Amino acid sequence: MSREHVRIQLSQEGGLAAFPGLARPRSVELSELPTEQAEAIEHGLRDARFRELPAVVGGGGSASKGADQRRYTLTVEEGPRRHSVKLVEPVEDPHLRELLSLVKRATRRRGGGH
Amino acid sequence: MLTRRRRHVHSIHCILPPYLLRSIAENGTPRQRVKALRTVATDTTFRALRFAGGRVAASSSSVRRLPAMMVESQRQRSIYDLKGEEAFPGTLVRSEGQGPCGDLAADEAFDGLGATYDFFWEVLGRNSIDGDGMPLQAYVHYGRGYDNAFWDGRRMVFGDGDGELFNRFTIALDVIAHELSHGVTEDEGPLWYFQQAGALNESMSDVFGSLVKQRLLGHTADQADWLIGAGLLADGVEGQALRSMKEPGTAFDDDVLGKDPQPGHMRDYVTTWEDNGGVHINSGIPNRAFYGAATRLGGNAWERAGRIWYEAVRDPRITPDTHFSDFARITVMSATRLYGTGEEVAAVKEAWEEVGIRVSRDRVSVPQWGSVQPGA
Numbered sequence: 418m419s420r421e422h423v424r425i426q427l428s429q430e431g432g433l434a435a436f437p438g439l440a441r442p443r444s445v446e447l448s449e450l451p452t453e454q455a456e457a458i459e460h461g462l463r464d465a466r467f468r469e470l471p472a473v474v475g476g477g478g479s480a481s482k483g484a485d486q487r488r489y490t491l492t493v494e495e496g497p498r499r500h501s502v503k504l505v506e507p508v509e510d511p512h513l514r515e516l517l518s519l520v521k522r523a524t525r526r527r528g529g530g531h
Numbered sequence: 532m533l534t535r536r537r538r539h540v541h542s543i544h545c546i547l548p549p550y551l552l553r554s555i556a557e558n559g560t561p562r563q564r565v566k567a568l569r570t571v572a573t574d575t576t577f578r579a580l581r582f583a584g585g586r587v588a589a590s591s592s593s594v595r596r597l598p599a600m601m602v603e604s605q606r607q608r609s610i611y612d613l614k615g616e617e618a619f620p621g622t623l624v625r626s627e628g629q630g631p632c633g634d635l636a637a638d639e640a641f642d643g644l645g646a647t648y649d650f651f652w653e654v655l656g657r658n659s660i661d662g663d664g665m666p667l668q669a670y671v672h673y674g675r676g677y678d679n680a681f682w683d684g685r686r687m688v689f690g691d692g693d694g695e696l697f698n699r700f701t702i703a704l705d706v707i708a709h710e711l712s713h714g715v716t717e718d719e720g721p722l723w724y725f726q727q728a729g730a731l732n733e734s735m736s737d738v739f740g741s742l743v744k745q746r747l748l749g750h751t752a753d754q755a756d757w758l759i760g761a762g763l764l765a766d767g768v769e770g771q772a773l774r775s776m777k778e779p780g781t782a783f784d785d786d787v788l789g790k791d792p793q794p795g796h797m798r799d800y801v802t803t804w805e806d807n808g809g810v811h812i813n814s815g816i817p818n819r820a821f822y823g824a825a826t827r828l829g830g831n832a833w834e835r836a837g838r839i840w841y842e843a844v845r846d847p848r849i850t851p852d853t854h855f856s857d858f859a860r861i862t863v864m865s866a867t868r869l870y871g872t873g874e875e876v877a878a879v880k881e882a883w884e885e886v887g888i889r890v891s892r893d894r895v896s897v898p899q900w901g902s903v904q905p906g907a
Contacts, residue, residue, distance in 0.1 A: 433760070435811040487679055521693075
């Protein structure tokens with residue numbers, strides 16, 4: 418996979434309050450990130466087997482009942498290929514949680530993201 | 532299987548008529564007043580109406596109990612440390628009767644649950660979330676840098692915040708009380724967590740969250756900041772809180788979080804599919820109505836305005852898809868039932884009218900304001 422053509426996008430909804438800035442999809446090109454951060458996300462995608470995940474993951478057993486729970490949509494574009502996964506908290510897979518954490522940091526830089 | 536224990540309900544609760552209890556509550560000695568208020572609050576009349584109205588048959592909760600009237604308060608708090616994991620049950624770090632454990636988030640959660648429990652018991656006569664002494668469980672240090680808190684249907688969960696946008700979520704007492712109040716609203720009513728009914732659910736949590744804080748601080752309606760989550764936003768974030776009940780839409784305006792999207796009037800109602808149909812957005816409208824009623828009445832907001840709203844959410848006419856206008860009408864009826872046709876009813880009506888909902892003797896009306904799309 419060439420880092421040149423990989424774009425990561427993240428949006429979220431739900432949670433304790435509505436934040437339009439966080440709900441708006443924010444994306445970043447891997448090639449724009451510091452090498453160490455880009456490599457960590459690449460490893461994260463691989464470890465979580467992101468490209469094999471179904472459209473919706475997580476949620477546990479009580480998602481429909483609880484209040485203030487949150488959902489993320491994580492999308493990876495590699496040239497013409499695009500894979501999008503909705504992550505409903507609680508996300509139980511530790512690899513997926515780690516990936517989510519890495520992408521959050523990468524896309525929420527002040528003045529960063531698109 | 533649902534195994535809720537049914538208590539024996541003593542017949543004494545039928546002896547004193549409601550008007551007499553109200554009179555004692557208003558004019559009795561402090562001791563009489565507390566007892567009378569507890570009795571009024573645990574009056575089973577309106578719950579009984581709910582059963583008679585057949586709504587239970589349509590409800591998914593097949594067994595509901597009538598709360599006992601004469602019970603002793605007993606807090607049962609347990610705080611668990613998830614140590615950065617998102618898997619339950621974690622480690623029990625503090626139980627009822629134990630002193631501080633030294634973990635800031637755990638001790639804040641413990642104290643916050645206590646203040647919230649005390650509010651519902653001492654002000655509204657409600658014995659815990661379910662009115663029947665339900666033990667309170669909070670889970671802290673959920674995830675790593677997790678920036679949220681939520682109620683999952685049976686427990687409260689708090690993250691530490693990422694430190695960049697949010698501080699730890701136990702820092703704000705009203706946030707703790709907000710989460711616990713979701714349990715109360717869920718137990719009391721059938722409100723869907725969607726669109727206006729969901730926004731009412733959110734608003735009830737903000738109302739009780741704010742009242743718990745106001746009571747602990749000893750603030751009157753005029754002295755209160757009417758903010759939800761003050762102190763939660765990290766240094767560097769442009770904002771003072773998650774929401775403002777006094778001035779919805781003014782709590783934050785930050786380049787990462789965006790601008791507070793809450794409307795404070797029906798003409799600005801936001802139609803959206805996001806956020807469960809805008810439950811955290813349009814809750815600004817009933818929030819401001821509550822603020823308006825409380826400040827018109829003056830004094831401690833939890834004493835009259837809080838009681839009116841609490842009685843409204845327990846009313847048998849609350850249905851899964853209750854709209855703001857339905858709820859407005861119910862608050863007016865609750866005010867009348869509790870206080871007669873005095874300044875309380877006028878204050879509640881005026882407060883709703885100020886947010887664009889008119890409640891008259893015979894009907895409730897909302898002018899056609901059109902709808903606002905998010906971000907418009």
